Amino acid sequence: MAIHEKSLIESDRIMEHESLVVDGVDVSGHWNTMIKPRYIADYDDDFEKIIQSYGGGENVHRCWQCGSCTNSCTVYALNTDFNPRYWIYLTRLGLKEELIKDKDIIWQCVSCNKCTSICPKDVRPEGVMKALAHWLEDEGHTETSPSHVFDDEFWAQVEKTGRIEDAHVIMNFFKKTKQPLLQPWLTAFTTRMIKHLPFAHLIRMGLNFVFTPRTKSWGRTGKVLRDYVEGEKVAARQRRQQIKEAA
């Protein structure tokens, strides 16, 4: 029964006393802040295995909590609530409820791979962040993140033609996330981009948009890959179901 670090400092658990006498000893001024004890019983012992069934989460069991990932993390430097080491810790302990508290920021990992580069145990924390984000979505704890929408749109185009065309991906992304395409900064960006462009280049860009580039020899590849991935995903889902049932 571990006492979990963050719950120690949740504000409603902190008891402060003007003066305090414990067992006849006056501890006022020294030990007058107490933290209500808390026992956590809602472990999911199989949670680690569930996360391992997602692509990227396979090595999460190796972590020895050195903290190098968080220490080097790009997003942690902007927001100290973004803490890969801590989430890996919660995963290993099976403290899902604690993890869900941070559900809205986990997807923000920018995939810079600093953590994966530095991790002495080959945990590949970058992959674990993706696995956690996918789990949160699968279990309905979060909406599909914009980054996930972008990934799916990107893959849908590659599956079909073998390639992507920037403008299509961007347009479909904005459509699917219900954002206006005419954001002032994007308009300013596009205006600056085309300001100096020769006419022939604009035509080329236009043609590229209308006749989306495709890989001629793509043939059956997209379908073969889709079938493979679907098979893998079904197998992973079944694995998760078995883990849940066994528990």
Place this chain on the structure above:
Amino acid sequence: MAKVAYYPGCALEGSGGPYDRSTRALVKALGLEMVNLRDYSCCGAMEVKNVHPMLQTYLSARNLAIASEQMGLDAVMAPCNGCYHNLKKAEFELATSDKAMQTVQELAQKADDPVYKGDVRTLHLLEWLMEELGPEGIKQRLTKSLNGIKIANYYGCMYTRPRQIFPEKDQGPGSESSYQPHFMDDLLAASGAVNVDYPLKTACCGGAHTLSDADTSTQLVLNLLQSAEDSGAEVIATECPTCHSGLEMHQVRAEKEFGIKTQVKVLYFTQLLGLAMGLSPRKLGIHENVSDSIDFLKEKGIIG
């Protein structure tokens, strides 16, 4: 001389057009030879691995196999950090996992694609230039100079991370370093530029979330731009179309939405080297950059 296939990937075909043009012009002017990789597909960029990691491994292996099996070439050269990273990662995964290798080969047979066997290597354009010419070779071919312009060399994440997938880096003198990369510094110094001490060389630009989490990306890009200015740089040299577009886009966003203006210019390192070789700005696609550096280059006497 290695027999090299050129892999532009989707970015250089699209938003990274100026990088493609300057790469081709530079390679030609330097007298190097490369052939276009035949009918390639996307490498998966940063997105496809999140749908399933095997997709990215397969896409990259397919491209490598086209070079070795169908074209009889030794190496695939990618100027894009994302492509380079993915190809290297596939090489690494397939060399270290029999299971992954077997899966990729089975999928290739099913799809009627060339089958990857592992006998081909991936090079970043920077590595290729260092391997074939090095700073000395570049010096011999110069017709002009970068006239001491001050440059912050920006390498981004994917050229150096994760270091495990780049076994040839960090091998001591002469090799590239994953913590303090210097190939771009070396080549630009040979062309007459002054490299500033730029602490954020390998910091992330937030490229993976350029649109999906624009606030984070803008913050990261602002760090890069401001740190470059603090280091005394007039130009940030880039070697990746995603970093380059990210820097340009969020420089505009910071200016438009937050009123934070930064002066530093953003140019591909191939454009800078090309200028030192006497190639015209138009040939190098400099007018296609969003960051308008023509007046600056004139002022410095680099272009007429």
